[in-house]
Amino acid sequence: MQEVLKNFKLEGQVTLCEPYGCGHINRTYLVVTDSGKRYILQGINTVAFKDVPGLMENIGAVTRHLQKKVKSERECLHLVPTLEGADYWHDGKDGYWRVYDFVEGSICLQSPETPEDFYQSAVAFGTFQRQLEDFPAETLHETIVNFHNTPDRYAKFKAVLAQDKLGRAKDAAYEIEEFLKREEDGSTLMNMLRAGKLPLRATHNDTKLNNVMLDAETRNPLCVIDLDTVMPGLMAYDFGDSIRFGAATAAEDETDLSKVSMSLELFETFARGFISACPELTEEEYISLAWGARTMTLECGVRFLTDYLDGDNYFAIHRPGHNLDRCRTQLKMVQDMEGKWEQMLEIIRGLRR
Ligand code: ADP
Ligand code: GN1
Ligand code: MG
Numbered sequence: 001m002q003e004v005l006k007n008f009k010l011e012g013q014v015t016l017c018e019p020y021g022c023g024h025i026n027r028t029y030l031v032v033t034d035s036g037k038r039y040i041l042q043g044i045n046t047v048a049f050k051d052v053p054g055l056m057e058n059i060g061a062v063t064r065h066l067q068k069k070v071k072s073e074r075e076c077l078h079l080v081p082t083l084e085g086a087d088y089w090h091d092g093k094d095g096y097w098r099v100y101d102f103v104e105g106s107i108c109l110q111s112p113e114t115p116e117d118f119y120q121s122a123v124a125f126g127t128f129q130r131q132l133e134d135f136p137a138e139t140l141h142e143t144i145v146n147f148h149n150t151p152d153r154y155a156k157f158k159a160v161l162a163q164d165k166l167g168r169a170k171d172a173a174y175e176i177e178e179f180l181k182r183e184e185d186g187s188t189l190m191n192m193l194r195a196g197k198l199p200l201r202a203t204h205n206d207t208k209l210n211n212v213m214l215d216a217e218t219r220n221p222l223c224v225i226d227l228d229t230v231m232p233g234l235m236a237y238d239f240g241d242s243i244r245f246g247a248a249t250a251a252e253d254e255t256d257l258s259k260v261s262m263s264l265e266l267f268e269t270f271a272r273g274f275i276s277a278c279p280e281l282t283e284e285e286y287i288s289l290a291w292g293a294r295t296m297t298l299e300c301g302v303r304f305l306t307d308y309l310d311g312d313n314y315f316a317i318h319r320p321g322h323n324l325d326r327c328r329t330q331l332k333m334v335q336d337m338e339g340k341w342e343q344m345l346e347i348i349r350g351l352r353r
Contacts, residue, residue, distance in 0.1 A: 001029065004041070007082050007089040008099045011035045022110060022210055023226065024315045031099070038102035039080060043095060044088070047314065049228060051097040052088070053264060059098075059227045060087045060136065062202075070133045074103055074215075075223055103223050106213035111251065114267045117219060118246050122273025124212045124221030125238055128204060129278045137202035137232045147205060147229060148237045150186035150299045157306040168309050172324055178331055179302050181301030186302070189236055189295050190266055197284045203233035209246040235285050239274055240292025244265055244300055247293075248333055253325045260332040267293070268347045275351045288350050290344045294337050301330030 001017045012035030020030035020040065027043035059079065066076040080099040082089045086256040088098040112118035140187050146152040161169060161176060169176060192198050204211070204224060211226040245252060247266035271289065275281070281289075306325035307314045312323055337344065 002021065004089065004091070004095070004097050005031065005099075007097075007265055008080050009083060010080065010099070011037045011040065016180070017041065021108070024076045030102070038104065040100045040102055042100075043096050044098065044228075045315055046094055046096065047105075049143055050091075051141060055143045055228055056088045056096075056098065058140050058143060058230055061139065062132070062227055062230050065135050066128075066131055073101075074105065074339065077103070077223060077227065078100075078130075103213045103225070105216050106222050107216045108213055108225075109330060110267070111208050111248075112209060112246055115266060117214060118209070118266055119222050119273040120214055120219060121209050121212045121246065121267050122242065122270040123277045124214070124224055125204065125207050125242060126274040126277025127221060128224040129201065129235065132202040132230075133279045135202045140202060140231050142231050143228055144231075147231065148233060148296070148299065149190060150295055151183075151190055152303075153299050153302050153306070154183050154186055157302045157309075160306050160310045164309060166309070166311055171321075172305060172308065172327070175301075175305055175324075175327055175331055178335075179298070179305060179327075182298055182334065186295060186298050188281070188291050189234060190268060192284065192288060192291075193234060198234050198236070199282065199285070200232045201235060202280075203235065203238050205229040205231055205233050205237050205241070207238045207242040207245075209242070219340060234288065235278065236288040236292025237296060238292075239271075239289045240294070240296035241300075242270055242274070243293035244297040244330070244333065246270065248329070250329065252329055253322060254329055255325050257328060257332050260329045262293075262333050262340065264343055264347070267340075267344060271347055271351050275353065280353070283352075286348055287345070290341070290348050291343070293344065294334060294341075297333045297337065299331050301327045301334065304330060 010035030016032040019027050021028045024043045029041040031041050044052050063077050067211050070076050073207050078101045079087045090096050207230045214225045215222045225248045249261045249263050249309040308323035
């Protein structure tokens with residue numbers, strides 16, 4: 001790590017570098033120096049991200065755009081330059097590294113401690129959308145091609161299932177059948193997009209609660225993080241992925257499925273915060289928000305199941321069967337949303353500005 005860190009313009013000598021956080025994708029470390037300054041060091045996941053220079057160009061442009069919009073340093077991410085003044089360091093092989101200033105005085109939650117926390121995270125993601133409204137979305141590199149193209153996720157799932165190279169399909173027979181039954185639902189947003197009914201915007205695309213920092217004291221929104229997947233996308237993706245993760249009554253990898261459901265109260269709370277802060281939406285975009293919740297959850301379940309069948313190559317796992325457990329919670333959430341569908345639509349209709 002010293003070898004990596006010596007390439008960045010840090011204040012002081014490094015006294016600590018240790019694994020940090022709960023992300024599934026990058027290798028994240030907390031770095032402390034003898035000046036008391038803290039940093040986040042990340043090894044970028046090159047299995048997920050094939051074009052790291054393009055990805056870092058996105059992040060450089062987006063953070064510099066946001067920096068012009070915010071009132072204080074802590075309200076957006078800052079990349080720490082390398083000695084040559086670049087935004088990342090490449091070791092010449094497979095290692096790509098970047099350093100951010102640590103967002104001090106913040107908290108990052110794995111689940112909302114109160115509905116108010118969830119409301120504030122919604123304001124954070126809605127505000128992020130508003131701040132990016134005048135960002136030229138067409139200049140962004142597509143860091144993962146077809147990232148939220150759910151029909152394409154289904155195609156990949158079916159290809160991996162047909163191969164079943166580890167013989168794991170027999171352990172997931174029920175889940176496979178249930179996900180296959182919902183393939184058409186998974187095309188709803190893509191069909192609306194293709195029919196020209198929804199505008200493409202610069203979206204975050206990975207709006208988990210643990211990708212937003214709240215002020216530790218006031219619990220107000222501070223900063224949206226994890227910008228690897230900022231790409232042209234739909235408002236429904238950002239709304240939906242937050243519901244998938246944050247409106248769940250249990251953790252993403254809970255094994256007791258009786259604990260897993262989608263809280264309508266949290267759904268309403270998030271929708272209120274998001275709609276109050278995001279840019280003006282079109283009539284069809286409003287309805288697409290509810291579809292976003294269903295689609296992002298369905299898609300994520302399909303992705304976890306695909307990775308399980310494929311041998312766990314994509315998402316970091318911490319126990320055998322972890323991706324299967326995750327796919328089961330997503331399926332349970334989708335089933336629960338189907339039962340609550342009319343109420344979800346009613347809530348969104350009631351919040352139209
Ligand atoms: P991943 O793509 O693997 O999810 P993230 O960029 O989300 O990686 O980082 C993982 C975790 O590290 C976050 O959930 C958060 O807890 C912490 N983190 C990331 N960046 C910062 C930062 N600038 N300041 C403080 N904590 C951070
Ligand atoms: C990953 O990077 P992280 O942990 O915030 C994934 C998301 C999934 C999520 C499921 C780049 O998010 O798409 O929804 O796991 N990110 C990428 O928890 O694939
Ligand atoms: Mg993250």
